[in-house]
Amino acid sequence: MAEIKVPELAESITEGTIAQWLKQPGDTVEKGEFIVELETDKVNVEVISEEAGVVQELLFAEGDTVEVGQVIAVVGEGSGATKNPVEADPAESDAPVKNVEVAPATTAPVEKEESSSTDRTIASPAARKLAREKGIDLQAVSTVDPMGRVRVQDVSAHTAAPKQAPAAAPVAKTTSAPQEDDGRTTREKMSRRRQTIASRLLEVRQSTAMLTTFNEIDMTNVMALRTRKKDKFFDDSGVRLGFMSFFTKAVVAALKKYPYVNSQLDGDYIVKNNFYDIGIAVSTEGGLVVPIVRDADRKNFAEIEGNIGELAKKARDNKLSLSDMSGGSFTITNGGVFGSLMSTPILNGTQVGILGMHTIQKRPIAVGNEIEIRPMMYVALSYDHRVIDGKDSVGFLKTVKELLENPEDLLLNS
Structure with a gap:
């Protein structure tokens, strides 16, 4: 059993924000493989796993603030899903996956609920970050990339595109604006x-x-x-x-x-x-x-x-x-x-x-x-x-x- 901790970042940086989990509970992770992307005050940092095994538990959800030295995930022994759906190789998509018992995590249901609509979409970390800040479902974003990868430009173009139905309910999903705003304002959480x-x-x-x-x-x-x-x-x-x-x-x-x-x-x-x-x-x-x-x-x-x-x-x-x-x-x-x-x-x-x-x-x-x-x-x-x-x-x-x-x-x- 190995704990994934927030590493020392810089002398003036004591905390960061979970920008994107690159592995989910049940996924196999190799030693030295990236497991999470942290957003700090200055740059984004990818954190590696010091041990090979299976991701047992994610202790924080995307968007949570974590401090240097804090345990954010647990990796245990065994083998699990060979790849994260975001990183899956098409040639390996039909490979059998072993069933692994995963330790319960208090944040896992929230994590699955928040990421279920976007984890199947191939997107750059910067595009995911922008989509998350603007409340955009990556599956709804059109891309010109022949491999289907969503880029920052695609998310920006999606944001600038005219809305099809002014009265559509999704407005409440893409912003955190109160109901009484009646669509006249858009509340956007500031990035870290x-x-x-x-x-x-x-x-x-x-x-x-x-x-x-x-x-x-x-x-x-x-x-x-x-x-x-x-x-x-x-x-x-x-x-x-x-x-x-x-x-x-x-x-x-x-x-x-x-x-x-x-x-x-x-x-x-x-x-x-x-x-x-x-x-x-x-x-x-x-x-x-x-x-x-x-x-x-x-x-x-x-x-x-x-x-x-x-x-x-x-x-x-x-x-x-x-x-x-x-x-x-x-x-x-x-x-x-x-x-x-x-x-x-x-x-x-x-x-x-x-x-x-x-x-x-x-x-x-x-x-x-x-x-x-x-x-x-x-x-x-x-x-x-x-x-x-x-x-x-x-x-x-x-x-x-x-x-x-x-x-x-x-x-x-x-």
Whole structure:
């Protein structure tokens, strides 16, 4: 008999949510095989079984909150169903299944009732998570995958599809809205990650003396340099030249000049970081995540662009690990990709500074005694005034501006 416990996740993570049971009571599990997917504040983690045997009991249902070290399932000796219905190989579907006596579990009836309509459908964990949050029956979702696998895009398309019958009863099944709402509102439970984002952002606002200073950057020269070099850059490195590498390099140079912006508070101490791990905010369906480009000061433009591309893909595919997002000394967030003209970014965790990029917009600008139309970008630095004074914050942003308006200078600071 072996107990399946919630493993140590990360220093700052003490609990998680059962996102999906990958095995059911009576299923055979091999040593090292995944048995459950946990949703944490940052990433989803799949937990393995340390012993081979038969799943005897699931102590929690999907959606339950569990703590690190807590026993969540029991695996006993013997053999049972060879595969979970979700993972069954069509070639083995007619294989005989041995009858196994399964220890009673208080949560098993609920588990079967909740999962009976979806366990027969092949779906990615991300699709199951989205369907569960929106109260959608996966069997009702149409998919274009030739193997019949339901993806996140299919669930999203199902959500956006017009309802066939306004008066149909299933409305009560897909939402937790009270009867008196009469279909005019939809109540959707926040995911664990969204709850964590909300509480941490509120905590930052309440526990820091956050201020924001703004500036604007004439993007003419950096855009011209990018246009001239992007084809050769791609041929030489295999990655595309974007603006994020320019901003990352400019930020690193500014952090070296103003080290307090690259620090954090620890009680009565200011801890100045002598490394430059730059967080790049990425928007995903589950919320904003901030993977880290490690040692950005030691990387060239191609390496930075490659890192950012890999991390962004992992974020969209829900493949980020805790190590991808742990630490970080400063963060860059780009609201411009959504068309934001100006905003006030909120500090990330214990960091004391975050740079907000915005959309590039052509505006009339005084150049000498002439008025010219130039591509301009507003940038914002939010900072903790307990650590950073106005002089450093304005100087930091001015340095970023000057380097980007004279991008050749970035080579001297790389």
